[in-house]
Amino acid sequence: MSDILRYSIDELSALYRAKKLAVRDVVDAYLARIDEAEPSIKAFLAVFPDEARARAAELDERGHDGSILYGVPVAVKDNICTRGAATTCASKILERYRPPYDATVVERLRLSGAVILGKTNLDEFAMGSSCENSAFQATRNPWDTERAPGGSSGGSAAAVASGMALAALGSDTGGSIRQPAALCGVAGLKGTYGRVSRYGLVAFASSLDQIGPLARGVRDAARVMEAIAGHDPNDATTIPEPAPALSADLDKGLDGLRLAVPAGLDRWRMDEPVREIVLQTVARLAEEGMKPETVELPGMETSIASYYVLANAEASSNLARYDGVKYGYRAGSGALAEMYERTRGEGFGEEVKRRILLGTYVLSSGYYDAYYGKAQRVQALIREQFRAVFRKFDLVMLPTSPTPAFRLGERLADPIAMYLSDIFTTPANIAGFPAISVPAGLSPDGLPIGMQLFAGWGRESVLLRGACGLERVFRFRERFPGPAAGGGRLS
Amino acid sequence: MNERGYEAVIGLEVHAQLVTATKIFCGCPAVYGADPNTLVCPVCLGLPGALPVLNREAVAMAVRMGLATGCRVAGLSVFARKNYFYPDCPKNYQISMYDRPLCEDGFVEFELGGEWRRVGIERIHLEEDAGKLLHDAGGGSLVDFNRCGVPLIEIVSRPEIRSPEEASTYLVTLRRILRYLEICDGNMEEGSLRCDVNVSVRRAGETALGTKTEIKNLNSFRAVDMGIRWEMDRQIETLSKGGRIEQVTNLWDAASKRLVEMRSKEQAHDYRYFPEPDLRPLEVAAEWIEALRRSLPELPVDRERRLRRHYGIPPYDASVLCGEKGLADYFEAVAGAGADAKLAANWIMREVLEEMKSGPAAPRSDPGAVSSAGPFGFEAPLDPSRLAGLIALVKKNAVSGSAARDAFKEMVRSGETAETVVARLGLAQESDSAALEKWIDEVIAENPDEAARYRAGKTALLGFFVGQVMKKSRGTANPKLTGELVRVKLGT
Incomplete structure (x- = not known):
């Protein structure tokens, strides 16, 4: 295991500046690690060794120009458009699709000096919580390859957790960054809705989707976020202001932050080790003089229900364009209706078809008010209630996932159990505020458990400050070096 | 129903x-x-x-x-x-x-x-x-x-x-x-x-x-x-x-x-x-x-009503002229240059629109012609003041209707003013009694049979005599005055 793989973004940057390290060496080390670990993890749908080496040579030639991600090897979830390179969404229907343009975030990664190593696996069209809904491969959890990495950004989480990328981009519609981050023992950040441009993110549920970083630590996640965040004239839903200075307050600590934990943790179904770690953390913070207050958290039960109505409704419309007419998979020969039916019937996987059907149903005339309309009213209510909570508190702390990584195949037969993986994460999407998952500890089985923080609308810097504070309490990477450092149970 | x-x-x-x-x-x-x-x-x-x-x-x-x-x-x-x-x-x-x-x-x-x-x-x-x-x-x-x-x-x-x-x-x-x-x-x-x-x-x-x-x-x-x-x-x-x-x-x-x-x-x-x-x-x-409200032009229905009221033109004329903003603008420019409104309306609805329909073959030598490109442009063949000049000559009987139409075509072609064209082509209407009588005498002398029949009561032949005079005068004779003089000469 090369030492190079242990460096954080800031450490790499310092070494580059001091000319003690060449981008080329770093990229070679990561490509070597991919060669070594990828066969057992299957995190990538495509790796770009030639492009990455050419890019490294170009960056070495240019020298460190102060760009924020100079020489940082990153991976990108395969539902984010990369010009001329496959962007499949892990779907048969887009298997050979090559976008003619870069997503805004990809453009910004390139402008920031990052080196894109490859595209990572996901649940088809980001629909799932285990990465098993990929049409191409099931990604393995680097901490235990018999287990799922979570999803849908499972490939990105597994790549970062196993040291195959220093950081990665994921997308989070109901927890798709945070849940796999928690299950793989890395940090995962979803910003305020509109903080990061969605231009070039293949839409699942437009009003909920946000791109965000997965990284080994909070500071690295903040760096990547700074590179990609900010208004984009190509996305009318981005917040019309430049990205705030996200890492300015990172080291200010938890002191002085008003922290809340949800009341009645025993009410919710979660594994004992998860509950344990929340209780321990609360006790620990209390010892250090920060007494988290308990609050009744609104909408925890209802947000998941309204989430599956709203997200599927939008998905049914967003995925209508995959019809065999213009690009991607096409089946059938003769009549138009037959082409539509066979293309979509054969091109989409089971979970995607299930959600398209559910979404079509809830928008149908006669059912709209009972489902979509009601879900929107619930959403407005949840938003208002969280607004009230954030008038009193800076942060809310709660687990990211009710369980650590589950076994591959364990939940495939039970969609509802799979959907409940998102119970703690969906409120942030439904109400649009920023949230982060930070690795907190290991279960008795040696599986990572993540702790989540919510902050008010637009308050990423407070969120990251809190997350950095928690990171110092947990000292997860020092205590459990894990597969990124060659540990874990990599075959 | x-x-x-x-x-x-x-x-x-x-x-x-x-x-x-x-x-x-x-x-x-x-x-x-x-x-x-x-x-x-x-x-x-x-x-x-x-x-x-x-x-x-x-x-x-x-x-x-x-x-x-x-x-x-x-x-x-x-x-x-x-x-x-x-x-x-x-x-x-x-x-x-x-x-x-x-x-x-x-x-x-x-x-x-x-x-x-x-x-x-x-x-x-x-x-x-x-x-x-x-x-x-x-x-x-x-x-x-x-x-x-x-x-x-x-x-x-x-x-x-x-x-x-x-x-x-x-x-x-x-x-x-x-x-x-x-x-x-x-x-x-x-x-x-x-x-x-x-x-x-x-x-x-x-x-x-x-x-x-x-x-x-x-x-x-x-x-x-x-x-x-x-x-x-x-x-x-x-x-x-x-x-x-x-x-x-x-x-x-x-x-x-x-x-x-x-x-x-x-x-x-x-x-x-x-x-x-x-x-x-x-x-x-x-x-x-x-x-945006302030940027609105006068709307067609309002303009139609105003044109009727202000210029006293018939509803049909107002509606045709207001069919296109550029056409209505042109009408108002012609009327604004002193032309009689009803005459201006007639001239625009007939000669001007006809000329525009006859297509781009018509040369645009008049540098003052209304010109604007694009789907809303209205390119009149003649500058409004020139058309008004021609209409003024018609109004004061200085040129006959048919001669004025010839003058119009020539003005479009050459870009000259009405006066110049009328003078150059000798299209001015002849209203001098002595000159008219000379032509009338010649026509009566050349057509003794018709003169006799007229005198015998066949007054419908008046048109024939006026026509012959018009011909002789190459269209410049004032037809109304010619008719009156013919009646006097033939003693009715």
């Missing part, structure tokens, strides 16, 4: 393409006639991950149409997705507006058969156009996405139209307003103005509405008239025989001039409208609305 005691209830849905520089949600040019699929980008092709960004110019145009038709403009309106599968629609949904349209509750007015009519406008909303299917290419179908994302406004009338004539007049009225505002060129042939119609019939006096059917693809004023007639007749015949009207959508086939059933009620789409999550609700500030 129909002779069989039925009346029609008609509503129009008119789609007007806006003449913005770029499409409604991307930067592609919004122009007609380019090679297929050359004016496209990820956004208007609906490629995965692409997002719409609203073109404010399209909003401004739609708001102006709303204001011009007395609509209430919403401070907050909402784009919605209309979901349906069709290959000319690359996302398989159209971005439109649904329950929160941009403009509501307006009206237009027009005069028909000497009576003023007012037709309510239910709503005007913004949406994107679809592409075009080309079916005849080697057995398969091809799609041209150039038109995808061209901005449209849909103008929905209330079902207050009662006859085919009213329907087409309503459409003409809308077209005139769109062109006055310079927001749509109104070219039905190229599809920049399109019309769907809802028709039902009921016995006169009934207040309940009958079952309506929809006619799509009525893409000329004539098609609107014929399509509605066809459908009214069909419905009346069905009802008279005790039949029932089914809720169908028909397509007007312009080639065979008949309606073809497109889909029945059972096949009707459920569009599953929901708010477009890729666009924020559209906010239109009150100050912006006021600024």
Whole structure:
């Protein structure tokens, strides 16, 4: 295991500046690690060794120009458009699709000096919580390859957790960054809705989707976020202001932050080790003089229900364009209706078809008010209630996932159990505020458990400050070096 | 009302393409006639991950149409997705507006058969156009996405139209307003103005509405008239025989001039409208609305009324002259240069329009001619002051009507003033009695038989003598004065 793989973004940057390290060496080390670990993890749908080496040579030639991600090897979830390179969404229907343009975030990664190593696996069209809904491969959890990495950004989480990328981009519609981050023992950040441009993110549920970083630590996640965040004239839903200075307050600590934990943790179904770690953390913070207050958290039960109505409704419309007419998979020969039916019937996987059907149903005339309309009213209510909570508190702390990584195949037969993986994460999407998952500890089985923080609308810097504070309490990477450092149970 | 005691209830849905520089949600040019699929980008092709960004110019145009038709403009309106599968629609949904349209509750007015009519406008909303299917290419179908994302406004009338004539007049009225505002060129042939119609019939006096059917693809004023007639007749015949009207959508086939059933009620789409999550609700500030209101030109109906009142011209003249803003401007310029208004109206409606129709072959040597490019330009063949000069000569009998028409053509050709042309070609009207008498004497001498018959009471021969004098004078003799002098000479 090369030492190079242990460096954080800031450490790499310092070494580059001091000319003690060449981008080329770093990229070679990561490509070597991919060669070594990828066969057992299957995190990538495509790796770009030639492009990455050419890019490294170009960056070495240019020298460190102060760009924020100079020489940082990153991976990108395969539902984010990369010009001329496959962007499949892990779907048969887009298997050979090559976008003619870069997503805004990809453009910004390139402008920031990052080196894109490859595209990572996901649940088809980001629909799932285990990465098993990929049409191409099931990604393995680097901490235990018999287990799922979570999803849908499972490939990105597994790549970062196993040291195959220093950081990665994921997308989070109901927890798709945070849940796999928690299950793989890395940090995962979803910003305020509109903080990061969605231009070039293949839409699942437009009003909920946000791109965000997965990284080994909070500071690295903040760096990547700074590179990609900010208004984009190509996305009318981005917040019309430049990205705030996200890492300015990172080291200010938890002191002085008003922290809340949800009341009645025993009410919710979660594994004992998860509950344990929340209780321990609360006790620990209390010892250090920060007494988290308990609050009744609104909408925890209802947000998941309204989430599956709203997200599927939008998905049914967003995925209508995959019809065999213009690009991607096409089946059938003769009549138009037959082409539509066979293309979509054969091109989409089971979970995607299930959600398209559910979404079509809830928008149908006669059912709209009972489902979509009601879900929107619930959403407005949840938003208002969280607004009230954030008038009193800076942060809310709660687990990211009710369980650590589950076994591959364990939940495939039970969609509802799979959907409940998102119970703690969906409120942030439904109400649009920023949230982060930070690795907190290991279960008795040696599986990572993540702790989540919510902050008010637009308050990423407070969120990251809190997350950095928690990171110092947990000292997860020092205590459990894990597969990124060659540990874990990599075959 | 129909002779069989039925009346029609008609509503129009008119789609007007806006003449913005770029499409409604991307930067592609919004122009007609380019090679297929050359004016496209990820956004208007609906490629995965692409997002719409609203073109404010399209909003401004739609708001102006709303204001011009007395609509209430919403401070907050909402784009919605209309979901349906069709290959000319690359996302398989159209971005439109649904329950929160941009403009509501307006009206237009027009005069028909000497009576003023007012037709309510239910709503005007913004949406994107679809592409075009080309079916005849080697057995398969091809799609041209150039038109995808061209901005449209849909103008929905209330079902207050009662006859085919009213329907087409309503459409003409809308077209005139769109062109006055310079927001749509109104070219039905190229599809920049399109019309769907809802028709039902009921016995006169009934207040309940009958079952309506929809006619799509009525893409000329004539098609609107014929399509509605066809459908009214069909419905009346069905009802008279005790039949029932089914809720169908028909397509007007312009080639065979008949309606073809497109889909029945059972096949009707459920569009599953929901708010477009890729666009924020559209906010239109009150100050912006006021600024747009101030930018409105005098509207055609107001202008028509003013022209009648101010210039004392007949309603028909006012309506023709107000058909195009440029034409009305030209009339007022000619009248403003001192021409008699009624004469100016006649000259413009006949000679000027005729000359313009005779096409671009007409050389434009007059440097002062009204000239402006673009779909709304009105390029008159003659500078208004020159036409006014000619009309002044006509008015004071300095030139006869027929000589004036010759002078007009020559003025268009050479770009000279009326006086110069009349002098150069010797077209001035001869009103000097001595000169006229000389010609008259010669004509009488040359035609003794006719003179004798006239004297014997055949006074209808007066025209013959005047004609001969005109001929002799090469059209310059004052015909009225010549007639009087002939009568005196021949002793009646």
